[in-house]
Amino acid sequence: MKVCVVGASGKLGQYMVRHALDRGYEVVGVCREKSVGKLDAFKGRITVVPGATDDREVIEKAVAGCDGVLTVLAPWGVHGYSTGTAQAVLDYAPKDARLVFSCGWHISKDGKDRYSFKLKLIVGLFGPIARLLRFVDINDQVEACRRVFASDTRWTVVRGSDLEEGESQGLPVWSRHVGDPILRSNITRRVDFALFMVEALENDELIHEAPAIVGCQTPSALAHAGAIGAQGNAGH
């Protein structure tokens, strides 16, 4: 399996590169020219295509012949960086490739997510301020995901909770809607977010899903597992 990691030099990207190599995949990484050095640990084991992730020529070259593309959607600046990145991947990835995109819980596929007051406040307050400072445009990630959802590709959009560093705890659990009790703990190890992204490449049940994830050892995930065990039942 040949996979491209778009945004390979970031924290999530580097973990994804590592998981992909652990699985024996051939890896191509895309990152900004100035960040190539962050991938030195993988020298000789991956191919690096330097450039902006919304540069269509860069993406066309990087995803050629790939069976899977893992894309970090980061809404930097106010010129549609995420949207440009997503669109280039949608346009140039081989037709049957598995496409897996990362984003946050604030993205909603069907409008049925139930958000906490805190998350609404963060998005409502931080969003406009960040855009005003021309630093981040949250709506850019919303538009990027809207285009992914509307595409006829084999996509999965993985929605991350709050993140923390630390050793892997195992594959996160997921649910279709933010607000579901299993997600209440709202914390995932970044290394495990990356694990979920990479595992999604070979999990066809996740095609056209936007799983909201949470760490499998968090209290809400464990409480859910206990309740399911007691009922002898499983599912999302």
Ligand SMILES: NC(=O)c1ccc[n+]([C@@H]2O[C@H](COP(=O)([O-])OP(=O)(O)OC[C@H]3O[C@@H](n4cnc5c(N)ncnc54)[C@H](OP(=O)(O)O)[C@@H]3O)[C@@H](O)[C@H]2O)c1
């Ligand atoms: N942080 C959280 O708490 C959180 C929570 C939920 C979901 N997520 C999602 O997780 C994913 C990864 O987020 P992360 O916070 O962990 O960050 P990250 O993995 O460190 O990735 C940030 C990415 O953005 C790039 N980048 C940074 N500054 C840039 C700039 N000015 N212009 C263009 N690109 C720039 C980085 O590339 P360089 O290496 O070149 O700098 C890197 O590829 C995102 O999809 C995010 O929505 C994050």
